[in-house]
Each structure stands twice: as C-alpha cells, then as structure tokens.
Amino acid sequence: MYQLSDTIIAVSSPPGGVRVIVRISGPDAFGLVEQIASPPISTKGSGICSGRLQVGSDLRLDARLYAFSAPRSYTGEDVVELHVFASRAVTETLVEDLLGRRARAAGPGEFTARAYLNGKMDLAQAEAVNEVIVSGNRLQLAAAEKMLTGQLGETTAAIRAEILNCLSLIEAGLDFSTEDIEFLSPARAAEMLAGIQSKLEELQSTSIGCEEVADLPCVCIAGAPNAGKSTLLNALLGSERSIVSDSEKTTRDVLAGSLELAHSRCILFDCAGLVQEPADILDELSRQAAIQAIQTSDVVVFCVDLSKKDYSEDLQIRGLIEGKPVVAAATKSDIPGADSVGRRCDRLNDMFCAGFLAISAKTGAGIGSLRGLIDGILLGLSGASSARTAVGLSAPVHDGVTLTARHRQAIAEAINNVTEAAAEIGTGDDEVAAMMLQAAYEALSEIEQTHLDDQVLERIFSRFCIGK
DSSP: OOOTTSOEEEEOSOTTOSEEEEEEESTTHHHHHHHHBSSOOOOOSSEEEEEEEEETTTEEEEEEEEEEOTTSSSSSSOEEEEEEEOOHHHHHHHHHHHHTTTOEEOOBTHHHHHHHHTTSSOHHHHHHHHHHHTOOSHHHHHHHHHHHTTHHHHHHHHHHHHHHHHHHHHHHHHHTTTSSOOSSOHHHHHHHHHHHHHHHHHHHHSOEEHHHHHHOOEEEEEESTTSSHHHHHHHHHTSOOSOOOSSTTOOOSOEEEEEEOSSOEEEEEEOOOOOSSOOSHHHHHHHHHHHHHHHHOSEEEEEEETTOSOOHHHHHHHTTOOSSOEEEEEEOTTSSOHHHHHHHHHHHHHHHTSOOEEOOTTTOTTHHHHHHHHHHHHHHHHOGGGHHHHTTOSSOGGGSOEEOHHHHHHHHHHHHHHHHHHHHHHTTOHHHHHHHHHHHHHHHHTTSOSSOOHHHHHHHHTTSOBTO
C-alpha cells in the first residue's frame, strides 16, 4: 500500500489562506528542492532559510524553507516544507513542477501513515491526528489532543503487561504440569483476571467516543460585560474554569467545559461580554468570538444583571440572539434586597417579553432550577425518546480517554476473552484459558499495533485529508 522509497508531495495548508505550505517527504526531498532553488540553497540538515524557487523558465517565487533531517521529522524521513505566498494557480504550477522530478502526489493521510510506519507514533496517536484536524468544537479538540499525547497507549500497555504476566504464569504451570510445582493457584489466577477485567471495563465506561464529543449540543452563556457569566460557568461546572473579577472584560476568549445534567450532557461556553461599541482591536476580536459562539450554539443562557438600573445595553444584546432557544437568567439576585427581587424580575419580564429566572452563582440560589431548564430544552431538541443517546449521557469527557470505534471494539473483544479465560480457569482448563488470554493480549495490541494488514491501514488513513 505505502511505498516508503517514494518521495511524496502535497499541499498541507487549508484552502483560502494567504500562505501556502507545500510539504515534501522522502529520500529525494532535499534533492528536489535543491533543483529549483535559485540561487542554490543547501537543505542538508535541519534548519530554516529564505530564498527563491525557480519554477519553469519564467516563474520565480520568494519562499521560506523549513528542512527536517531524518529521523528528526514528523514522518521520520527527510522533510522539506515550502512556505510561499501564492495563488491557487501558482501553487498548482509549483506542485506540478515538483511532481515531474522523481516524486508523486501523497495519498490521504500518507504523511501521518509514514510517521506511524517509521515508529514516530503509535496507531492511536496517528488516529488522534485526524481527530485534531476534524475537531468541530474546543472540547473535541482537547479530547483529541489528549489522545495524541499517547495516554490511551500507556493505559492499554499497562493492562497488556498484567495480561502477559498472568499468561506467563499459567503457561509455566502447563510446561511443568508433571512436576509438583504450582506457579499460580486457581484462586490467585481468578483474582488476577478479575483485576484485569475491572480495569478494562473502567477504561470502557469512563471513555467517550470521538463521534459523541463531536455531536454534543452546545450551550452558550451570553450577556453584557460583568453580567456574571464567568461566575455562572464556574457554578454550573462545579470548578474554577473561568477567571472571575469585578472588573469588566475579564473574559476575552470563549471558554468551554463539559456540563453533566440529570438527563443530558452538553458543551457549556462562556464568551466575552458583548460590547456594542468596541474600544480597541481586543474588544472587536472578543465581540466577534462571542457572536460566533452564539451562532454555533444550540441553546443560549442570556444573562442580565438583576442589580442594574439601566437595561438599554442588554436590550441591544438580546437582539443579537436570533433563532435560538433562550433561557433568561437574572443574575446576582443576592445583591438586591429579597423583597425587591420579584419586582425587578417582573420589570425584566415586561421589557424583554421573557420569563426570567432569578439566580445567584455566589449563593447557589436558582442554579438547580437553571440546570433543570437547560436539561429540559436539550431533551426537547433531541426528542425525549432518544434523548439519552442523542445528547451523549455518560461519564464526563475530561475524566477519561477518547476512543474511536476501532478502540472500543478492541477493548470489548479483550473483555470477552478475559471473561472466558476466567471461566476456563474455574473449570480447570488452563490450556484454553491461556489461549483466551493470548487473544485478549492481541486484541489490545491492535490499538497501538506496529504491524497491521495493509487493508486495515488503508481503511484507517483513508479518512484523512490529503497533505496530513
């Protein structure tokens, strides 16, 4: 499937950008670039240099060259990246010129496939690269990055070591079955297998599928600066996810966390306060990020400071929230006197034509009711009959690892084999138990396997985009 002796080329930057990156990997990577660099530029060794590329007889491009010598590169091979500022037509001309010089176009995911085949990463990490690329929200990106660090490989490697230890003791007993030596008693074997099964089941139950993270509904907390949004985010998540300050404009970016509710789960966003007249570029960028978060959300928690007297700014902000289910939250209800909270809420209800829920993130008043309102809307959006599946009810994303469908299948197979091995130990058939443990070990090995059938590799990397 993959010919590592070839030198491959592809555009590795997304379309529409100003800067174009052409990536070259393989034994002739340096030689190809040296042929078109004018004046000659040495790409031997790793480094960065600037120069011009001579494409054909009449096209010259200013370029920045990034050279990485094997094995200290992404693919483990000689790699050169050409960074140029060029149009699509010029880029195509450059690539066509390179392809005519002992190189071929890279297939989908071939750069990452080479990194895997050259031992630069295990298979789970290679799959994580694609999850990073296709991430549709920040929580999905965080989960993919966690998988990229190799956490899944480390976890399964530790479990495989336990399986191998138990297997070696059972096989030692089989080898010396005619001797009066007991390497592993049935009771101890059953105890070891129970521990292994427990760890596998914990890995399965505390993880979440990549597709589940991508499909989680998004709930955005929006409102004017200093409306109590960050404090509310922390109160709902039960952790100090966002910095809280009495000063306005503390939050400049969109912060996110996984919110577990009674019947559903979602990604909860806290975005910067929506200012009507940005004072500087930071205000403008923060405003754009907040508006984008609102547009991509499924539900908006609209916060209004109940202790304020002038709500003209809030009325303008409410106009930005169109076509979304809205939960109206009157924040900071602990500041006005208890006798005036109801009266103030009635005023907000009249002004905004909405039913405001008085809450205080500081005291916790109304937070439970707010969670219930969000939960109810999410259930309604997904359909009550299938809501538990549609909104991904399971363990919190940040507590476990992220698994692909292939990972989950391998873990389920390992659990079944360990279960059968324990049953065979109970009946005294150690030989069959050893076979089942060997199968469990091989099933887990497939998660980070270094030698897989070409068809399996093709199926995995075909989901990648070209140039990655």
